[in-house]
Amino acid sequence: MENPPITDSELPLHSAKYPGVVAVIPAYNEEIAIGSVVLKTRQYVSQVIVVDDGSKDRTAEVATLAGAEVIRLEENTGKTYALLLGLKKAREQNCSAAVMLDADGQHHASDIPRLVSCVLDGSADLVIGSHNLGGRKAIPPYLSNTNGNADSLSKGPAEFHSTDPASTIRALGVHALALLDLLPTSDQFAPMMITLFSRHNLAIREIPIVPRYDLSTAAEDGDVLPCYRGNKIAVVVPAYNEELLIGDTLAGIPDFVTRVYVVNDCSKDRTREVIDYYASQDPSIVAIHHEKNCGVGAAIVSGYKRALEDGMDVVAVMAGDNQMDPAFLPDLIDPIIDRKCDYTMGNRLVNPVYRKGMSKWRFFGNTILTMLTKIASGVLADDGSSERVYRDLEKSARTDQPR
Numbered sequence: 001m002e003n004p005p006i007t008d009s010e011l012p013l014h015s016a017k018y019p020g021v022v023a024v025i026p027a028y029n030e031e032i033a034i035g036s037v038v039l040k041t042r043q044y045v046s047q048v049i050v051v052d053d054g055s056k057d058r059t060a061e062v063a064t065l066a067g068a069e070v071i072r073l074e075e076n077t078g079k080t081y082a083l084l085l086g087l088k089k090a091r092e093q094n095c096s097a098a099v100m101l102d103a104d105g106q107h108h109a110s111d112i113p114r115l116v117s118c119v120l121d122g123s124a125d126l127v128i129g130s131h132n133l134g135g136r137k138a139i140p141p142y143l144s145n146t147n148g149n150a151d152s153l154s155k156g157p158a159e160f161h162s163t164d165p166a167s168t169i170r171a172l173g174v175h176a177l178a179l180l181d182l183l184p185t186s187d188q189f190a191p192m193m194i195t196l197f198s199r200h201n202l203a204i205r206e207i208p209i210v211p212r213y214d215l216s217t218a219a220e221d222g223d224v225l226p227c228y229r230g231n232k233i234a235v236v237v238p239a240y241n242e243e244l245l246i247g248d249t250l251a252g253i254p255d256f257v258t259r260v261y262v263v264n265d266c267s268k269d270r271t272r273e274v275i276d277y278y279a280s281q282d283p284s285i286v287a288i289h290h291e292k293n294c295g296v297g298a299a300i301v302s303g304y305k306r307a308l309e310d311g312m313d314v315v316a317v318m319a320g321d322n323q324m325d326p327a328f329l330p331d332l333i334d335p336i337i338d339r340k341c342d343y344t345m346g347n348r349l350v351n352p353v354y355r356k357g358m359s360k361w362r363f364f365g366n367t368i369l370t371m372l373t374k375i376a377s378g379v380l381a382d383d384g385s386s387e388r389v390y391r392d393l394e395k396s397a398r399t400d401q402p403r
Contacts (some may be wrong), residue, residue, distance in 0.1 A: 018116050020096035023047045024086035025068070026079050027103035031057040038066035040109035041101060044116070048105070049089055051082040059103075078322060080189045084180060096120060098177060100170045104344040107169045111283055115171035118205055118280065125191070125202035127171040130164035133208035135255045142247050142274045160194055160204045161250045169209065176202055208282055225258050226284070228330070229337050232258040234302030234312035235329075238296045239263065239320030243270040249322040250278045250285060254329060260285045262304035262320070266293040271320075365396045 023045045027034055038048050048068040052060040054076035063070050071085060083100060090098040097119040101107050107129075115127045168190075179196055183189055197204055223341045225232060235257050237329055239246050246262070253260055262285060264272050272289060279287040288302050300317055307315045332344040 016210060017042075017044060017046055018097070018113070018120070019046050020094075021099065021116050021120075022047045022049060022090040022093065022095040022097075023099045023101055023112070024051070024083060024090055025063075025101045025103050026051045026053055026082035027055065027059050027063065027299040028053040028076060028079070028082075028085060029055045029057050031055070031059045033105040034059050034103050035062045035066040037101065037103055037105050037107075037109075038063055038068045041099075041112065042067055044109060044112040045099065045384065047093070047095075048064040048092075049086045053077060053079065078185065080187070082183045084183065084185060084189075087172070087180055091180070096174065097179075098172050100168060100172070101391050102168050111169065112171075114207055114280055114283060115169070116119065118207065119171050123203065124199050124205040125173045125176045126204045128162060128164065128204070128206045129167050129169040129209035130162070130206040131167065131209060132163040133178050133206060133281075135208070136219050136251050136253055136260075136278075136282050136285070137255075138208075139247075139251055139278060141251075142277045160198050162194065163206060165191065166390065167209075169305060172334060175200075180195075181201075207280065226256055227258060228256040228314075228333060231313040232249055233333060233338055234259045234261060234303075234307040234310070234315045235328075236305065236307065236315060236317045237262040237318070237320050238265060238299035239267065239275065240265045240293070240296070240299075241267045241269045241271060242320040243267070243274050245322040246271055246276060246320045247274050249318065249320050250275075252322070252326050253318070254326055257316075257329075258284065259307065259312060261306050262286070263288045263303050265296065265299040266290045275346070281282040285348040294387040 021044075023041045025034075025037065025041070025048065027050055030037075034050065038050065041048050049071065050060070050063040050068040052063065052073060055075050060070050071089065073082065073085075087098055087100070097116050097118060097367045099112055100147065101109075111129055113339060115129060118127045119126045124176070176197055179200060179202075182196055183192055194204060220358070226359050227233065233251055233256065237246070237249060237253075237260060239249075242249075250260060250262060262275050262276050266289075274283075275287045275289075279285045286306065288306060290302065303317075304315060315335055316329060316332065320324065335341050335344055
């Protein structure tokens, strides 16, 4: 009996699709990887088109079972021809945007929303995923003009130079798709695409993507993630009216941190804009927005919940006002990884450099509060500190064995 294609109801529920967005995947003899690639991609797009370029194996069959529309070519015509054929099909279906992906599983499907959103919001006609943009510290600072728009998201120079010419994950808008018939089917397809779009004054952008093979640990779905001592580290950053400092806070978080969950607690200033900008620049930054102000505790809980859903091992909290030095994160994380404790907390009161910035009354009040808390718990030494780290206690309870 033939297996039916997998339906949308069988896909994971945590990923929202982009209506009208089509993914195009050229494939040749990729029966091992193509099913997983199609399933992951379908979480984010309304349709997946696989162009089977004369495969000799079961690539077309597996792609169909995974839910893709398959175009089969009798002979191997080359990747560029297959890609252009699929993009033409997407254009004929009046898609709102198209995403180019490889069939071998080298791309993260989770990068799709960031590429596509830049096309759908009008900030770019072509978005290229680059492995060579240097992490959170390399994100250009957010600068807003008098209209409230990000100057760093400008419409691109007349001559565009890619930082990752070999990148094959790209998103195209309708204006870019309309020009594809002018491109050759040769190996010069990618550089000539940039030249053609630049001459027609289309906006081109690059955004950073995580290299699949260069990092140190694999997630359950096969994607590769940064980690610290074999653990996936999350940092939760609650923020309320921090438009001036939240950017520096996010940019300063170390690269070993797997995810940064920055929670905007219904700010009244441009905090939301700044957070969305940094999230669009780096896939490890996850923006969470409260529609009403719930307080810092609720913001932290929102970040905790998302970190647990994403399978993080250790969760740290840092304030959004850039008052905490992220260089101390390993000092807080190490005791947890070494199983000496399940909770650590930074103490500013023992460091005269950090006490120097406190007023006498604030220092006095903080000391009294700390003393009362310590009497009650026998643990804490700086109750006002916002730098603290937790083990995923739920996961620990599931996995730890009696000693």
